[in-house]
Amino acid sequence: MNLKIASFEEYKQVYQQSVEQPEQFWEGIADNFLWRKKWDKALEWNFKEPSIKWFQGAKLNITENCLDRHLEEKGDTPAIIWEPNDPNEDHRILTYKQLHDKVCQFANVLKNNGVKKGDRVCVYMPMVPELAIAVLACARLGAIHSVVFGGFSAQSIADRIIDAQCEVVITADGSYRGIKEVPLKSVIDDALVRCPSVKRVIVLTRSHTGVSMIKGRDVWWEDEVKKVETQGNPDCPAVEMDAEDMLFILYTSGSTGKPKGVVHTCGGYMVYTGYTFANVFQYEPGEVYFCTADIGWITGHSYIVYGPLSQGATTLMFEGIPTWPDAGRFWDIVQEYKVNILYTAPTAIRSLMSFGDDMLKGKDLSSLKKLGSVGEPINEEAWHWFDEKIGHGQCPIVDTWWQTETGGLMISPISNVTPTKPGYATLPLPGVQPILVDENGKEIIGNGVSGNLCIKFPWPGMLRTTYGDHERCRTTYFATYPDLYFTGDGCLRDEDGYYRITGRVDDVLNVSGHRIGTAEVENAINMHSSVVESAVVGYPHDIKGQGVYAFVVSPNKHESEELTRKDIMMTVSRIIGAIARPDKIQFVSGLPKTRSGKIMRRILRKIAEGETSNLGDTSTLLDPGVVEEIKSGAL
Structure with a gap:
């Protein structure tokens, strides 16, 4: 075939x-x-x-x-x-x-050097x-x-x-x-x-x-x-x-918190x-x-x-x-090697868009025949820019x-x-x-x-297990819905049967096309000496798609608030890497919790997104007053 x-x-x-x-x-x-x-x-x-x-x-x-x-x-x-x-x-x-x-x-x-099969x-x-x-x-x-x-x-x-x-x-x-x-x-x-x-x-x-x-x-x-x-x-x-x-x-x-080996x-x-x-x-x-x-x-x-x-x-x-020595680097590479197919991430596209069209002046992109996007859904504005400015309306885009x-x-x-x-x-x-x-x-x-x-039927490229912990593979991907592989993504299917991915439905962020678990970032923040507790959510970010917003309880800040912020960011970089560093850190006196102690991330997500008018029912919270305080201090 x-x-x-x-x-x-x-x-x-x-x-x-x-x-x-x-x-x-x-x-x-x-x-x-x-x-x-x-x-x-x-x-x-x-x-x-x-x-x-x-x-x-x-x-x-x-x-x-x-x-x-x-x-x-x-x-x-x-x-x-x-x-x-x-x-x-x-x-x-x-x-x-x-x-x-x-x-x-x-x-x-x-x-x-002793390496053998297995x-x-x-x-x-x-x-x-x-x-x-x-x-x-x-x-x-x-x-x-x-x-x-x-x-x-x-x-x-x-x-x-x-x-x-x-x-x-x-x-x-x-x-x-x-x-x-x-x-x-x-x-x-x-x-x-x-x-x-x-x-x-x-x-x-x-x-x-x-x-x-x-x-x-x-x-x-x-x-x-x-x-x-x-x-x-x-x-x-x-x-x-x-x-x-x-x-x-x-x-x-x-x-x-623990990364899993696919x-x-x-x-x-x-x-x-x-x-x-x-x-x-x-x-x-x-x-x-x-x-x-x-x-x-x-x-x-x-x-x-x-x-x-x-x-x-x-x-x-x-x-x-893509931005060094200037934001025309990708286009120089396309021109020099007469690239026919370019497969990149929406984050890169949005970042290069932000430098304006001057970076495209004098660049010969006529060799391009096909474009692709990977890592997260590409927003319409970036799609059109990619189509018009890079593909000159001649190149199909595979999202x-x-x-x-x-x-x-x-x-x-x-x-x-x-x-x-x-x-x-x-x-x-x-x-x-x-x-x-x-x-x-x-x-x-x-x-x-x-x-x-x-996904209801296997395909040849799918994962077989998570290394050394098959049970984790089962519970993460196959236990949520019986006899189905659960992707963790929400999705819309339009009138033509076309699929549009609407984002993660679990506690995983998609930052610059890379998945980062909120638990992993919270664990790292909580290792900072002055932090009592934290909660991390995603919020819309112009370049990265999703930014990392951290709500942090830190009553005994060392010196200034700004310095503590920097220290916390440094801690996350040391423990996970710079890719997981929070974009915003808001210090709060407490987090919105249910009476059983569960953090209501839904509320924090809405505050981080600036949608404070419709937070839903907060009466079940242990201390509803904390929500007003977080709202008024939102960054």
């Missing part, structure tokens, strides 16, 4: 078939990939335990699909184009052959080609990678290393983000104080900053590569994996990311595809590395930020809805196939069966309705 759908009529037919005969549909898609042994059974599942198994008995290695199978025809085609943070530094291009060689070489480095490897690196090489080298050996975003704190990294019991860490001396230099190795050193499981740290030279190298534990990437070169056997055969063997763990925030497996994830990439972006050979995400997030895993490489695409990796847990795109237009509507993720992709339910889990039928978004 062809991966790409050519028309809206064809979409309707294929979708119908994928729902009526899902197993046959996915077997047809899977036939486009390289298997060492085909599956005995396409699917076995239940959402009670949950237990989901795709392509059982099949044998493969995902890197043979991303690298080896392209060597004959695409060996000299660019696989990765890398643009550094500093525009004056040389860019790098790795062809499929060069990438294959480097992945084999580094897989041999990992082997020399081991967990933590990767905390800058956005350089070696990050993609490290991830693929792990996959080639059957080691399970756990990439941690380069902006997380030592505490956050330690939590993830301990949870996955990683024995090896791959990092760099430092990384660059705009004018900032991030001391990655020293952050790792701080984290490893708490991580006795780690036996080896491999350090790439990037920023040439001085770092501490501990004898017997720390080795330089470059020295280890030289050892492999002197051994003289550059190849590294890919380890045979079962379709349901673990490929990677990626930690995501939840509504409780587990994706080899076969289903490969088929799903490859299919959705080829189909949604309608990728044509030779096109240059630029996803602006970081590989530390799921978008980077699925749509910088595995999806594009499985399809022999040319994928562009950017180390820097993609999906999650870390779904592995790949779920509800999205298909470029040049699906008629789009600003603000709508439009229609489910073939093989995806969404339904809306009310609070009691009763399905809401028909169009012109809204409810909680669930």
Whole structure:
């Protein structure tokens, strides 16, 4: 079966078939990939335990699909184009052959350092080609990678290393983000104080900053590569994996404080990311595809590395930020590399909009054919700006809805196939069966309705478990509504059957397209010495989509209120990372609580949003007076 759908009529037919005969549909898609042994059974599942198994008995290695199978025809085609943070530094291009060689070489480095199938490897690196090489080298050996975003704190990294019991860490001396230099190795050193499981740290030279190298534990990437070169056997055969063997763990925030390790497996994830990439972006050979995400997030895993490489695409990796050295940086990159497909986040679009159209003057964006948006629903104003100023009205915009847990795109237009509507993720992709339910889990039928978004049938890219804690996977995603996967999102389905995501319905914020659990932020704030208690909610933010608003009880402030605010922000940065830092901190004498002690976040959310006229019934609160005080002090 062809991966790409050519028309809206064809979409309707294929979708119908994928729902009526899902197993046959996915077997047809899977036939486009390289298997060492085909599956005995396409699917076995239940959402009670949950237990989901795709392509059982099949044998493969995902890197043979991303690298080896392209060597004959695409060996000299660019696989990765890398643009550094500093525009004056040389860019790098790795062809499929060069990438294959480097992945084999580094897989041999990992082997020399004791890494074998099933081991967990933590990767905390800058956005350089070696990050993609490290991830693929792990996959080639059957080691399970756990990439941690380069902006997380030592505490956050330690939590993830301990949870996955990683024995090896791959990092760099430092990384660059705009004018900032991030001391990655020293952050790792701080984290490893708490991580006795780690036996080896491999350090790439990037920023040439001085770092501490501990004898017997720390080795330089470059020295280890030289050892492999002197051994003289550059190849590294890919380890045979079962379709349901673990490929990677990626930690995501939840509504409780502890991050959870979402587990994706080899076969289903490969088929799903490859299919959705080829189909949604309608990728044509030779096109240059630029996803602006970081590989530390799921978008980077699925749509910088595995999806594009499985399809022999040319994928562009950017180390820097969109606003440095000025807010025209993305457009310079598009112009320089003649980018055809640009996939970015609404946060970036809104941020670049705010600099005005001067930044677009003299930039040649005529190579662009397709645009995409990811991370959160794109608001209409940003959609129109993206359409008119960047796409010049010529480029379809795919507004993609999906999650870390779904592995790949779920509800999205298909470029040049699906008629789009600003603000709508439009229609489910073939093989995806969404339904809306009310609070009691009763399905809401028909169009012109809204409810909680669930998925009623498995798809190959879905999570299989949360690492080391299957019960948490069950209770988070499968226990709210029996026999359904609950996304945690509210959703509207309009008169045409188009889906529009309306935001989280649980205590999770979507800040700049990244999920942050309110409990996690509250735990961090509460660790500050002067804080007695806190409650965190989201509020509309012009750039980030949602900002973090913290209501904090702190009767014994140290020196000034402003200084205490800064101290609390610093505490959150140290414990989670700057991404979770509150945008507003309001000091209050108490929080609105029910008589059973539950904080009424609904009321705080309305105050944070400035909707103080309609707070609903406050008579059931322990101390209704506290609401008036919070209202009058709102920021």
